[in-house]
Amino acid sequence: MFELPFEIDQVLEKLCHSGYEAYLVGGAVRDMLMDKPAHDYDVTTSATPEETERVFEGYKVIKTGIRHGTVTVLVGNYPVEITTFRREGSYTDGRHPDAVFFSRRLEDDLSRRDLTVNAVAYSPVKGLSDPFGGVDDIKNRIIRCVGNPDERFSEDHLRLLRALRFSAVLGFAIERGTAESIHKNAELIRTVSAERVFSELCRLVCGDGARMILEEYRDVITAVIPELSALDGDAYAHTVGSLSYTEPFLHLRLAALLHDTVAAPSGRDDVCVIRDTAAKNALVCLRCPTALCDNVCRIIRYCGSDVDPSDKISLKRLASKTGIKILKDVIKLKRADVLAGDPRLYHRLTDLNTAYDTLCETEENGTALDVRDLAINGNDVKGLGVRPGPAVGELLRYALDGVISDRVENEKAPLLAYVAEKISGV
Numbered sequence: 138m139f140e141l142p143f144e145i146d147q148v149l150e151k152l153c154h155s156g157y158e159a160y161l162v163g164g165a166v167r168d169m170l171m172d173k174p175a176h177d178y179d180v181t182t183s184a185t186p187e188e189t190e191r192v193f194e195g196y197k198v199i200k201t202g203i204r205h206g207t208v209t210v211l212v213g214n215y216p217v218e219i220t221t222f223r224r225e226g227s228y229t230d231g232r233h234p235d236a237v238f239f240s241r242r243l244e245d246d247l248s249r250r251d252l253t254v255n256a257v258a259y260s261p262v263k264g265l266s267d268p269f270g271g272v273d274d275i276k277n278r279i280i281r282c283v284g285n286p287d288e289r290f291s292e293d294h295l296r297l298l299r300a301l302r303f304s305a306v307l308g309f310a311i312e313r314g315t316a317e318s319i320h321k322n323a324e325l326i327r328t329v330s331a332e333r334v335f336s337e338l339c340r341l342v343c344g345d346g347a348r349m350i351l352e353e354y355r356d357v358i359t360a361v362i363p364e365l366s367a368l369d370g371d372a373y374a375h376t377v378g379s380l381s382y383t384e385p386f387l388h389l390r391l392a393a394l395l396h397d398t399v400a401a402p403s404g405r406d407d408v409c410v411i412r413d414t415a416a417k418n419a420l421v422c423l424r425c426p427t428a429l430c431d432n433v434c435r436i437i438r439y440c441g442s443d444v445d446p447s448d449k450i451s452l453k454r455l456a457s458k459t460g461i462k463i464l465k466d467v468i469k470l471k472r473a474d475v476l477a478g479d480p481r482l483y484h485r486l487t488d489l490n491t492a493y494d495t496l497c498e499t500e501e502n503g504t505a506l507d508v509r510d511l512a513i514n515g516n517d518v519k520g521l522g523v524r525p526g527p528a529v530g531e532l533l534r535y536a537l538d539g540v541i542s543d544r545v546e547n548e549k550a551p552l553l554a555y556v557a558e559k560i561s562g563v
């Protein structure tokens with residue numbers, strides 16, 4: 138029924154010929170049922186890891202997680218993860234089973250899985266095995282727990298966020314009983330490690346259905362990002378709305394999610410710095426990688442800046458301060474912010490679009506926006522008789538501003554003359 142990569146077919150067939158059951162399971166089956174290309178193929182089998190190793194004698198076998206029953210077999214250059222059917226013991230830490238037991242029954246293995254859409258198995262010999270109605274749920278675009286949701290969520294608290302993530306990414310609605318249980322158990326998500334939470338959250342916010350999930354499950358989201366609890370209902374709805382109007386790039390989505398995390402204290406002009414600090418706290422707590430965190434915070438820091446497209450020089454000065462990529466992202470965020478707001482203010486989009494186009498032109502023209510882009514460097518300035526020290530940098534910045542404001546061309550001779558004039562005038 139499904140066309141499988143040759144290597145996967147070979148793995149399933151070899152296990153079958155040796156007398157074991159073997160199926161594809163999880164994401165690959167879900168994707169194939171949705172007519173989407175599968176990205177990773179997980180094989181589950183009745184063979185124990187030792188038996189699997191014997192079946193694949195002569196192949197390179199990596200004991201990926203032998204205690205949990207997983208070995209990776211290299212078929213050609215293609216790594217295939219093969220996991221023995223498992224049952225799980227009780228859960229006491231809210232994340233991992235205390236013990237796992239190998240089983241010879243496929244249904245045991247499917248019953249420990251989180252969602253029905255992830256609990257369908259497929260074998261070229263036996264076709265689909267679907268004891269929990271996952272095929273119908275995929276067809277009807279529904280996210281539903283396997284078994285009793287309260288039990289499943291209290292066993293492994295990460296499943297709360299996985300359910301939301303799959304719903305947001307696949308655009309599936311969450312079944313009523315599962316939804317009620319998520320609300321009831323929302324607080325449990327606090328016990329899960331920040332790394333796991335962050336990785337699910339990243340996928341969730343980039344999903345096409347992120348808006349609805351963030352709106353409906355604010356309880357789970359604020360348990361994960363407490364900074365968002367300071368927003369009133371309207372501000373939260375606006376935040377989520379603006380997120381939905383950004384392209385699904387992680388840094389933009391996170392910037393949108395966190396750009397309003399602190400309500401503006403009246404009469405302060407450093408609101409953006411305060412917001413940037415709140416966003417940084419949130420991201421650091423989530424163990425967000427530093428480069429991503431810096432990127433997001435910079436976008437937030439400058440999202441209060443005026444971008445007036447009629448004043449190209451000021452725009453270029455701002456780009457020189459923020460970096461052009463950041464400023465383009467700032468404009469994208471400002472655009473999303475307008476789109477999520479009062480339609481009477483949509484006229485603001487025109488200016489933002491013009492400013493964006495100007496920045497694209499500036500980028501294409503290779504206009505100097507950083508002292509490193511200048512046709513002169515520190516040695517050239519010292520060659521004019523300036524002693525090493527802060528004055529060199531100041532003069533380079535002066536030269537850069539001359540270029541940005543079209544007072545001098547970015548070529549060596551005119552720049553040196555421009556700087557020399559400044560020196561003699563001081």
Ligand code: ATP
Pocket residue numbers: 162163164165177179249250251252255256293295296299
């Ligand atoms: P994708 O790779 O696109 O995220 P996937 O379904 O392959 O989707 P994985 O996280 O790779 O998701 O997990 C593989 C399978 O393992 C899932 O389909 C599910 O059956 C099971 N699974 C993963 N995590 C859990 C969990 N926390 N609780 C129960 N089952 C899980």
Ligand code: MG
Pocket residue numbers: 163164177
């Ligand atoms: Mg996967």
